[in-house]
Amino acid sequence: MVPWLGPDDPFPPVEHALGITSGAPGLLAASSDLLPWRLVDAYRRGIFPWYSDGQPVLWWSPDPRMILKPDEFKVSPSFRKTLKRVLRDERWEIRVDADFPGVMRACAQAPRRGQRGTWITAEIIDAYSVLHRAGEAHSVETWFEGKRAGGLYGVSLGRMFFGESMFADVTDASKIALAGLIGHLRHHEVEMIDCQQNTSHLASLGGREIARKAFITHIRTATVQAPVPWQFDKQALLDVLPNGLPSEQAR
Template sequence: MSLHLPRLGVAPDAPFPPVDSALRRPDGLLAFGGDLSVTRLRNAYRHGVFPWFSDGQPLLWWSPDPRTVFETADLRPNRRFARTLRGSRWILRADTAFADVVTACAQAPRPGQDGTWITEAMRDAYIALHAAGFAHSVEVFDDTDLVGGIYGVSIGRMFFGESMFSARSGASKAALSGLARQMRHWDMPLIDAQVGNPHLASLGAASWPRERFIESVDTLAQATAPVAGPWTSAFGEIPATALDARD
């Protein structure tokens, strides 16, 4: 691997290689090495790069082309799902159970996957990012039960989605819809979904050329964040019944 991929520098703020130097096969593999420090992760995301590796592998960094994204202006529940939610007791909150959401995502079965890429090291790294105010979760509760959620990294006015889970049918879709609703209110237009799959496509994800994605990230990540620190108070409590296709 070291013959084909650059190794990242030891310093947490060491630069990443240009994303257009990433491999085509496997698509987007850019570099290896480094660490999962807050500084390194923030530097990665603001340049359109993310870590993705399994236990036993070196730390791998990716920037695929094309890139899968959600545009928050268009990410609303369809009418059928909105009707389903009208009878729901679910409540959406933010940053009240971040570690629980990450753990649930790690334990969620994924079709075609054996095990999880959310290793203990990855979990600890994102919890550290959350403590530093740069990673957030949207949680779906049924009374006191956590039934779904999504988490990711927020820099400026850009949100980089990492993973989501459902313990009840539709709960992750509700979390994604709630995230997009709040992001629209905060003038945050884009959610990175990294690598596409049929499920994301069914939710409305689009495929962008990497160059277009990087240009958007360059602008959005440098903008002033709408909220400093935890989102809990600014997000409030959103009843799932308020997730409307017209909002």
């Protein structure tokens, strides 16, 4: 039986989440509220919300957990050429927190294979916008010719980034934003990005699953470290290119 959380009830231990043989592996608890303080507490415990309109707030902690280590980010030869082109072309920009609510709304509208509707509800946008104003949630945005072309958002606590969602209106725009984020996090020695659940797209970029116990052990330390600064631009891409931008041959 999944416990129902009242406004002041703590989360149960993550080990109490439903197992792999259940119909909802990783489901830990449910509540009627999505209070910002509970959101932050959830992330620090390895828990995240995921639900649809008309459902209660459902809280999850799957085992295993999908993560992406910045040092393991895979850049294919074709994408490497794209990043080098972005670095050279003034029409391309990477902006941080230029339009956080707009990124969330764009993620909500992005089509997802095998999904109908969205879990990024108005309630979700409101709650994460509160975290954004507190400096605990951020968007990384790819802009082309002065228009937002793609991006991502997530929660940043200490030296840990919890990725939430991505969107692209232009080919590779979300991957460019992710590469910028990866470069920035590498520079600040962030060891892990939480990707929550396994997808083939994340796996193609270097994501992999680890045991929930190992994930929880890591975030207990990482989330209490000094926070990452959140000012960077597309020069962060240099940190994901093996040889930087050495010559005209990189065009």
